Amino acid sequence: MDPSEVEFLAEKEMVTIISNFSLDKMYLIGGDLGPFNPGLPVNVPLWLALNLKQRQKCRIVPPEWMDVEKLEEIREQERKEETFTPIPNPHYMELTKLLLNHASDNIPKADEIRTLVKDIWDTRVAKLRLSADSFISQLEAHAKLDNLTLMEINTTRTFLLDSLNSMYKLRASLQPQPAAKGHHY
């Protein structure tokens, strides 16, 4: 899966916007949106929010977790724990990137948030790599990883699967010898 595809999925996440126009309810395949009243918060999918934002038709209300204090807490938690901690949004990375790129003026302390989310991401991906490493080095057959987000899985999937495959091939080529040994017995 391409990162852009993951991003596409993330665009379905709902965010709150405050529109500056008035519009009736919209009836879309994915569900009804609106009505839009100027000055009143309304929940819309991210893709619409970004579209409206780019046309300067709305102000995006940052999600509740997109707050320096909360993110700091999460970062500390993430650093403290061995395992992956639950993250406030399954698409936190994509949301952060999209919102900060397009609506950084609506998000207080955007730079700090960017750094914090990047920190969290780095910590988690490092953990992921570490666990993959131990998974392989200990020759485990299966492993369970909770609280991973789609984007995180996506970063490692191809590489991990490919490497497992090639390792399998390597091992399989090694295999006959002990098997042959067994035959001898």
Next chain:
Amino acid sequence: MPAERKLMRYGHSEGHTDVCFEDTGRYIVTCGSDGDVRIWEGLDDDDPKSINVGERAYSLALKDGKLVTALSNNTVQLHTFPEGDPDGILTRFTTSANHVTFNSNGSQIAAASGDFMIKIVEVSDSSHQKTLRGHQAPVLSVAFDPKDEFLASASCDGSVAVWNIEDQVQVISWNVLQKSNDVSNSKSLCRLSWQPISGKLLAVPVDRLVQLYERASWSLVSSLSDDFITQAVNVVAWSPCGKYLAAGSVGGFLTVWDVETEQCIEREKHERGYTVCGICWHPSGGQIAYTDTEGCLGLLDNVTDSSLFASKKDKVVAAKKESKYEDLFDEDDDGHFMDDLSVKPTSGTDDDDDDIMPSAARRQKSGTFDDDDDDDTPIDAALKMDKDVVGLPPAVPAVPQQIYEGPMPTRPQKPFQPGSTPTHLIHRFMVWNSVGIVRGYNDEQDNAIDVEFHDTSIHHAMHLTNSLGHILADLSREAVLLACEGTDELASKLQCLHFSSWDTNKEWIVDLPKDEDVQAVCLGQGWGAAATSARLIRIFSIGGVQKEIFSLPGPIVCMAGHGEQLFIVFHRGTGFDGDQSLGVQLFQLVQKRMQVICGEPLPLSCKSYLSWMGFTAEGTPCYVDSDGVLRMLNRCLGNTWTPVCNTQENCKGKSDHYWVVGVHEIPQQLRCIPCKGSRFPPTLPRPAVVILPFKLPLCQTATEKGSLEEQYWRSLLFHNHFDFQLSSGYEIDEEQRCKGQKEQQELLMKMFALSCKLEREFRCVELAELMTQNVVTLAIRYASRSHRMALAQRLGDLALEKTVAEQEDSEHTGYPGTWKKTRCNQSESECEEVQQLGSYREQEVMQEGCLEEQDEQEQMNIQEIGKPGLNLFNKDISHDTLSPKPSSKDGRVNPFKVSSSKAPATFVPSRMTNILDSMTASCKRSSSGVFSGGKAGKDAILKPLAPRPKSKTQTTLLKISGPKARKKEMEKESTEEEGHASQGASAQHSVNIKPKTGFQLWLEENRSSLLAENPDLEETDIIKEAMGHFRTLTAEDRLSWAERAKGQTGEVPDVKKRARVEDNDDFRNDKESNTKKKKTIDTSKLSAFAFNKN
């Protein structure tokens, strides 16, 4: 005498706090671990002045306009009070200072520090520094002897020591406390306190007790205890009279003892059980302010006998006044004067003072006894106290004549703009309303005004420099109105930015006459108004033409405008005991030019003031008081005010508030901004609007009955504006109105069903009286179904009355427009109502049991007839005609929308009518909800209706009013023709919404010939005649006419055909109704019931 515990409020961030009163008791001053000192003008002050003194403040002391704080940065700092300007550092330690206190005359301070030392410093010049060394651990607290002879201190080494200040030596020390290594680990803060004035006793909190040590002998005289105190006592404070001792404990208990009797006279638990770490008495007693380790501030009122303190308070005031004149006399004169004052009452026999006298006298005596070396007479001693202790109440009671015990006048509230935050703020909202936001900035770099519109299609945002210093603003869809107060040189000005003007001059300024200041402004549609300090209301046109001017009966409080309406609140007089006395005026300005409400009192909650007022988007005046109650004008009940929402009920904390920015009646929305710990929001971060629901404060809304009643009355109240808009010539949204009426009738029906279930038949009839005639028929049906014949009988009578009344109404009403409208609403909504019955009945299914099969069939038929009936005159029954039409801007039909109108058609063949009925009903409802949502934005704009009634009926009502006339004809005809047979009211209704029938077509064609034959016939007679002729035609002919009718109405689905068949049935008027008819014409049973009584 129960003390009144006021609710705690957020004061500082979590952590240690301290509190004290200002000398006069007007201000409460707190400090906290956030390093701020806050000055509260009473507990309810929402905008305390904040002074930042350092990183953390551990303790503060206040006297004579000097504010001393002990800070974490190892210093004791001095600030001026109340300005809060830093006035230097009094002393420094090597670690943080823990406690600081003034001596009795405020010339010195003593500070205790974590470096085991106590320092005493002159406040004026930080000279004469004395250091007391001897404690082996950080010093917890210090206390000056009121006679400035001794100083007591408590330390973490477990000792409480008394020092001779002059010699700087320990006089005595008791090892009574638990040892610890630091203040933070100490179980108790151990704040000591000397008995004021005499200094006879020293109170020391020791674990769960408060020990009292006697001066000079330094022996333990008594221990005050209370069973309720379960953890260590943290702080103690003497009442200013020295009679009571208050203590706050770690467990959050506040206890007050009468020291003489050692009785606990008052105990209060902290509302959350937090540790009390600061406590202090009001200088006139009676009130205790306390703070806890969570940063909250609380107040205990009426702690001791209130009458005692009431008189004392007055005495303090008197004393204060005297002290102002003190400079005029020399000491002796003053003394004699005081002497006279204090002697007089001892000989007085006034009843009021009887209870005060003995205690006061006793205490004076005791004071002299233990002052061995003091040979003053008691009165001299009292005088001395007066001189020494500035601001403390003298022990002598006041002269009786000076006591005023009546109600105290309230300070009248200042004029304000609705939706604005206080003017002293640097960044403030000048107005926030449903149009937009005006922000004012007044910092060093910039004095500017930002205007921003919620809907950018009105106008783009504006940034103005505020060179005139505007402080008032209002915003409408047409203009921004700004106003500033006058100065010595410049007159007060009114500036209007008329951005919607079509010429190039978008701005005008008016100077007010000299010495007249604008105090409130508002904008309506095409006009603006300014209320001035000369108690005038000046009306301007939006383009700047001066118009009406009139006087106000009192000082202005607030003004709001909407459309043609002007809403003014002013002071009618002086309020007493915390209440405001406000009056209200409501004008219709432009066309009608009349005063709707003439200065009647404005109802407010107890001891509250007006905090917001304005109009709903639909134009109903409403206002909010400081208790958070929103009241709305009820035009249907003699312009009374109905509370529709209590915003405070939605708050989490007691010091949280909602700041109202707008009220909408359709949909019912109260738009406001939640403010944590304050009454108004800051400009940054940008606050978010939330929507609160309305709720009438009816009784028992938790029960089904209560909640239905609440919904009904709320719905009624929130649809009142339609009548008003109609009467003042505005276009109204018929659809919404119908929806409202339908909702109300529906609620009535539900209540009816509920009362039926509860066997409350009388109540049922009462409810039926509120229903429209059609719904009453449903009610009758319901009653007869549930075998309540007596009820059905009564309802039948009622229905009859209603019909008669309605007919009379229709004959007498002058404006046919309204009548027609209501009628057509009824007929239109009727079909749905009939369907709804299904859902009511669903509740009753269990009761009903068996006879359902046939009924359900009938139900279904109603639906079948009713549904196409809705859009029969739209010529075709594709869903497009019903789907959201004019509001969808480009007129395109959304292919994805789930069309509600399709639903019934697909349901027709089904027999599961009960469920389907409710389903279609809910579909309907949701679809109309869609309309409401979409219209909401536009509702705010009032659309004046130029040549209203005629054009209206012709355009929007065409499809309904057209058939209307014909319907009437039909009605008459059928009643006459069929006599009182089974086709009753409902049958007629099904007739009246039918398309042209064969007979009608025939009639049209043959009318002229008929007329020629019988020129003298009335209209009804013509039809009668025609009917006769038509019946003489052969069946084939009739059929062909029917075919023609069908061709005219276009392709008609099955349902319609059936309707037509039914038509023909009607006209054929078979005496014995065949079974098919029974099936098709649903209402026979019901209508038979209703009209058999004729």
